[in-house]
Amino acid sequence: MSDLAIETQHLRRRFGEKLAVADLSLHVKRGEVFGFLGPNGAGKTTSLKMLLGLISPTAGRGMLLGRPLGDRRARARVGFLPEHFRFQDWLTGREFLRFHGRLYGLSGRALEDKADALITRMDLQDAASRAIKGYSKGMTQRIGLAQALLNDPEIVFLDEPTSGLDPLGRLLVRDVIHELKARGTSVFLNSHLLGEVEATCDRVVFMKQGRVVHELEMAAQPAGLEVDLRVEGANDALLTAHAQLLSRDGTTVRLRVEHEDALPALATALVREGAKLYAMTPHRRSLEATFLEVMGEDQRPG
Amino acid sequence: MNAFITIVHMTLHEAARRRILIATLIGALGFLLLYATGFHFIAKEIPHEAGPNVIKQRLLLNFFTLAGLYASHFLTLMSAVLLPLDTLAGEIASGVAQTVASKPVRRSTIVLGKWFAYCLVVVGYLLVVAGGVLLVARTMGGFTPPGLATGLPLMALEAVVLVSVSIAAGAHLTTVTTGVLAFGLYGLAFIGGWVEQIGSMTHNTPAQNVGTVASLIMPSEALWQRASYHMQPSIMRELVMTPFSPASLPSMAMVWWAWGYILVALLIGIRGFGRRAL
Numbered sequence: 394m395s396d397l398a399i400e401t402q403h404l405r406r407r408f409g410e411k412l413a414v415a416d417l418s419l420h421v422k423r424g425e426v427f428g429f430l431g432p433n434g435a436g437k438t439t440s441l442k443m444l445l446g447l448i449s450p451t452a453g454r455g456m457l458l459g460r461p462l463g464d465r466r467a468r469a470r471v472g473f474l475p476e477h478f479r480f481q482d483w484l485t486g487r488e489f490l491r492f493h494g495r496l497y498g499l500s501g502r503a504l505e506d507k508a509d510a511l512i513t514r515m516d517l518q519d520a521a522s523r524a525i526k527g528y529s530k531g532m533t534q535r536i537g538l539a540q541a542l543l544n545d546p547e548i549v550f551l552d553e554p555t556s557g558l559d560p561l562g563r564l565l566v567r568d569v570i571h572e573l574k575a576r577g578t579s580v581f582l583n584s585h586l587l588g589e590v591e592a593t594c595d596r597v598v599f600m601k602q603g604r605v606v607h608e609l610e611m612a613a614q615p616a617g618l619e620v621d622l623r624v625e626g627a628n629d630a631l632l633t634a635h636a637q638l639l640s641r642d643g644t645t646v647r648l649r650v651e652h653e654d655a656l657p658a659l660a661t662a663l664v665r666e667g668a669k670l671y672a673m674t675p676h677r678r679s680l681e682a683t684f685l686e687v688m689g690e691d692q693r694p695g
Numbered sequence: 696m697n698a699f700i701t702i703v704h705m706t707l708h709e710a711a712r713r714r715i716l717i718a719t720l721i722g723a724l725g726f727l728l729l730y731a732t733g734f735h736f737i738a739k740e741i742p743h744e745a746g747p748n749v750i751k752q753r754l755l756l757n758f759f760t761l762a763g764l765y766a767s768h769f770l771t772l773m774s775a776v777l778l779p780l781d782t783l784a785g786e787i788a789s790g791v792a793q794t795v796a797s798k799p800v801r802r803s804t805i806v807l808g809k810w811f812a813y814c815l816v817v818v819g820y821l822l823v824v825a826g827g828v829l830l831v832a833r834t835m836g837g838f839t840p841p842g843l844a845t846g847l848p849l850m851a852l853e854a855v856v857l858v859s860v861s862i863a864a865g866a867h868l869t870t871v872t873t874g875v876l877a878f879g880l881y882g883l884a885f886i887g888g889w890v891e892q893i894g895s896m897t898h899n900t901p902a903q904n905v906g907t908v909a910s911l912i913m914p915s916e917a918l919w920q921r922a923s924y925h926m927q928p929s930i931m932r933e934l935v936m937t938p939f940s941p942a943s944l945p946s947m948a949m950v951w952w953a954w955g956y957i958l959v960a961l962l963i964g965i966r967g968f969g970r971r972a973l
Contacts (some may be wrong), residue, residue: 447797449970449972465801466799473797480791
C-alpha cells in the first residue's frame with residue numbers, strides 16, 4: 394500500500410475560456426494534515442472537487458487512496474464536508490445521517506450506533522429529531538461534519554469548514570482534526586483562516602492562479618527565528634557573540650538566531666556572563682507573513 | 696441495488712416531506728369534487744329509459760367521462776413536468792448534489808433512482824385522478840368506458856415520457872429552463888396533434904406530416920389520442936363525433952417510439968449528470 398493518500402500530476406481544469414486550475418501536482422501522505430491555501434479564485438475548490446471526482450480534470454492524472462480519481466471504491470473511504478454546508482435541510486439530523494450512511498453502504502444496528510455516536514460527539518442530541526432547516530449555521534456545520542465521518546474515512550476533505558462560524562465552531566473543527574490525526578486519518582483542509590491552518594496542519598501548499606507555487610513544512614522551523622529578550626547587564630558584544638542583534642531599546646532586545654536549538658545556549662551564555670535574563674520569547678514567522686510574501690504584489694482580492 | 700433503493704426512498708420521502716404529495720393530492724381531490732358535481736347535474740338530465748335514447752345516453756356519458764379522462768391526462772402531464780423539475784437541477788444549483796455524489800454511488804444510480812421515484816408518484820397520481828373520474832362515472836352514471844386496460848397504460852406511458860424529459864433536461868439545465876423546455880415540447884406535441892387531426896379530416900397530407908413530425912419530437916399527444924381511441928365505443932370513433940375521437944389513429948409504432956424516447960431521454964440525463972461539474 395502506498396504511503397500517499399493523494400498523488401496528482403499536472404491536473405488541469407478549464408471551464409470554457411477560463412482556466413480554473415492550470416497545473417496541480419501534489420502529494421499528501423497518509424495520516425498527514427494537509428493545508429491548501431490561496432486567495433479567492435486561485436482554484437482551490439475546483440482542485441478539491443477534482444480530487445473527489447465531483448469535477449473531471451481536463452488533463453493530467455491523479456490517485457486517491459491508491460485508486461484513480463473518481464473511483465467508487467476510493468470514495469467509500471473518503472469523508473467530505475462541502476463549503477457552505479448545503480444539505481437536504483428538510484430531513485432531520487438523524488434522517489440525514491441515516492441517508493448518507495446508507496449511501497456509504499451502512500445499515501441496521503451498525504448505522505444506528507454510528508449515527509448515535511456522532512450525534513453525541515457533535516453535541517446534537519437535542520436537535521437530532523428536528524429538521525436541519527431549523528438549525529443554526531454552527532449546528533449545520535456539526536451535522537455536516539458528522540456526515541463526513543460516518544464511514545470512519547481514511548481521508549477527510551474539509552472545504553472552508555469554519556467560514557462564517559463563531560469561535561466555538563472553529564474550535565470544534567480544530568478538535569476534530571486533532572482527533573482524526575491521532576487515529577491516523579489524513580485531512581485535506583481548504584481554508585482561508587491562516588490561524589486555523591497554522592494550528593492544525595503538518596504541511597501546507599500555496600496555490601496561486603491555478604498553480605501550486607509554494608510548499609511549507611509547518612513542523613520545520615523557518616530559518617532566522619526572531620527572539621525578544623528582556624535582559625539587564627548584557628552588552629551588544631555579548632549579544633552579537635551568540636546572535637544577530639536586530640534592535641535594542643533599553644532592556645528590550647530583539648535578536649535573530651539560526652534555529653530554535655540555539656536558544657538554550659544563548660540563555661546559558663547570558664546567565665554565565667552575569668546578565669539578568671527576565672524573559673525570552675521566540676517568534677515563529679507567521680503563516681500570514683509567508684502567505685503575503687508568496688502571493689506577492691500582483692494578487693488583488695478576488 | 697441498495698444505493699438505488701436508498702435514492703428512490705429518499706426521493707419519495709422528499710416529495711412527502713416537502714408537502715409536494717399532499718399539495719398534489721389536494722389539487723386532485725378538488726378536481727374530482729368539481730367533476731363529480733358536474734357529472735351529478737349532467738347525469739340527472741340524461742334520459743334513463745330504455746329505447747332509442749339509450750345510444751344518446753351512452754354517447755353523452757362516454758363524452759363526459761372522456762372529458763374527465765382528458766383533464767386527468769392534462770393534470771398528470773403537468774405533474775410529470777413540474778414535480779421532478781427541481782430534483783436534479785435544484786440539487787446541482789444549491790450544492791446539495793455534491794455531498795451525495797461524493798459518496799460511493801454511481802451518478803447514473805442517482806438519476807435512475809430519482810426517475811423511478813417520480814414515475815411512481817406520477818403514475819400513482821394518474822391512478823388517483825383517472826380512477827376518481829371512472830369511479831364517478833360508474834357510481835353516478837352506471838357507465839364504464841371500454842378499452843381501459845389499453846388506454847390507462849398508454850396514459851401512464853405518456854406521463855413517464857414527460858418525467859423522463861424533465862429529469863433529462865434537469866441534468867443539463869437550470870430549473871426554470873428545464874420547465875420551459877419540457878412545457879415547450881408538450882405544447883409543440885399538442886398543437887402538432889391537432890394539426891395532424893385536422894389534416895386527416897381535410898385529407899391535407901402536408902398538415903398530417905407536420906403533425907407526425909411533431910409527434911416524433913414529443914410523442915405525448917399521440918399517446919393520448921391512441922388512449923382515447925381505445926376508451927370510446929366504436930360508433931363514436933368511427934364517426935369522429937367528439938374532440939376525443941381521433942381522425943387518424945397514431946400507429947403502434949408511435950408507442951414503441953415513446954419507449955425508445957424514454958430510453959434516449961434517460962441516457963441523455965445520465966450522460967449529462969455524469970459529466971456535470973458539481
